[in-house]
Amino acid sequence: MKQSIDFTTLQEKVTATIREAIFTQTFKPGERLIQDELAAKLGVSRMPIREALRCLEREGLVEVLPHKGAQVIGISKEDIEELYYLRSFLEGVTVQKSMNFLTSGDREELQHLVEKMDQDIRNNNLDLFVTHNQEFHTLLQKGCSWKKVKMLNKQFIEGYPAHVPSLIPHSMQVSNEEHKAMLEALDQKDPVKLRQLVELHIMRAGEKLTQLIE
Template sequence: MSEKVDLRIGDREMLHNQVCSVLRRAILKGDFKPGERLVQSELAEQIGVSRMPIREALRTLETDGLVTLEPHKGAVVRSLKKEDIKEIYELRSVLEPLALKKGMGYFSNWDLKTLQSHHEAMKQAKSGEEYVEWNVSFHQLLFSRCQSPRLLSFIESISRGFAQDTPQLIPGQIQKSNKEHESILKAILDDETEKAGEYLKQHIKRTGEELLESLEKRNFI
C-alpha cells in the first residue's frame, strides 16, 4: 500500500458515507492504483476508525465498481472503464431531470426554501467536505418529490459513488456547479419545469465529461 497516502479525517466516530467518500476519492485520485490490495487493518489505522466501517465501506465501493472483493485476498482496486462512467452519466442526465420534472408540482414552500438555503450553504462552504454534504442534499431534494418509486430506485442505484465526490475531483467544479445550481434553482422558483429539467441535464452531462477528462489526465482510465 502506498506510504504517501494520508487518509485521516479526524478522531471522531465517522459515518459510513464519510469513510466511503475518503476511500473513493483516494482511489479516483490515483493514490491507490488498479490491482493494489487494500488492507482493512492498515486503512483503519490511517483513517482513524475501527475495521467495521472499513469493511462496510469496501462493500459499498464494490457496488460502485471501484474495488473487487476476492477470496483470501480481500479488496483489490479495479481498473475503471471509460464506457462505464459514460453510461452512468448518460443515465443520470436522463433519469434525474425526468424525476425533477415529475416532482416539481409537489414542492412545498419548505422544499423551495430548503433548496435556497442549501444553495447558499454551498456558496459559503469552508471546505470541500462541507460542500459535498450540502451538494448531496441539494441534488437529493431536487427529485425527492417524484411520485415514481421505480424511477427513484433506478436513480439511487446509479447515483452513488462518482456523483457526490466530483467537487473534489474536477478542477473548478465547485464554482461551475454553484453557477449551474443557481440556474436550476431559478427555473424551479419561476415554475419553469422544462427549463429546470434541461439545466439539470446539462449540469450532469458537463460534470460527466469533465470527470472523464480528469481521470484520463491521471491515467486512471
C-alpha cells in the same frame, strides 16, 4: 471530526471507511481487499467486512468474485462517460417527476443551500461545497415517488468520488450558477425545463471531467 457521524450499525461505518480509502487512493485500483487484513486493520470481525464489501459491490466500487475475493474497481474514461450519461438521464427524470410535489419549504431550503454553496466557494471549502451540493441534488428529487430511480441516483452519487468534479478550476462557480437557473425553472413551474437544466448540468460536469483526465 470527520467520523463524528453516528452510524446505526458497524457495517455502515466499515463501508464508509473503506469507501473513503478507495476515494483517497489508499486502496488503489486493482488492489485486492483481503478480508482478514481489513478486519485486523479496522479492529472488527470478518462479518461486517463481508457485508460492507457487498454494499460497495452494489455501488460499483469493488468487484467480488467467488473464491477470489474483492478487488478495487479501476475507473476508466469510458466508465466516467457512462456514469454521467446515465446520471444525466436518471436524475433528469427524477426531478421532472419531483417538481410539482416540492413544498415552499423545500424551495426555501434549496435557496438556502445555494447561498451556502456561494459561501463555500468564497471560503474555498471544498468538502462543505460537496456536501451541500449533494444535499441540493437530493432535495430536488424529494417529491418523486419512484423509488428505484432515486436509489440509483443515490448510489451513483455515493459510488463515485464526488469531490473530483469540484476540483476543476472555476467549476464550482459555474455549477452553482446552474443551480440558480434550476431554482428559476422551479419558480416558473416548468418541470420539463428543470429536467433539461439538470441533464445539461450533469453532462457538462462529465465532459469537464473527461477532458481533465487526458
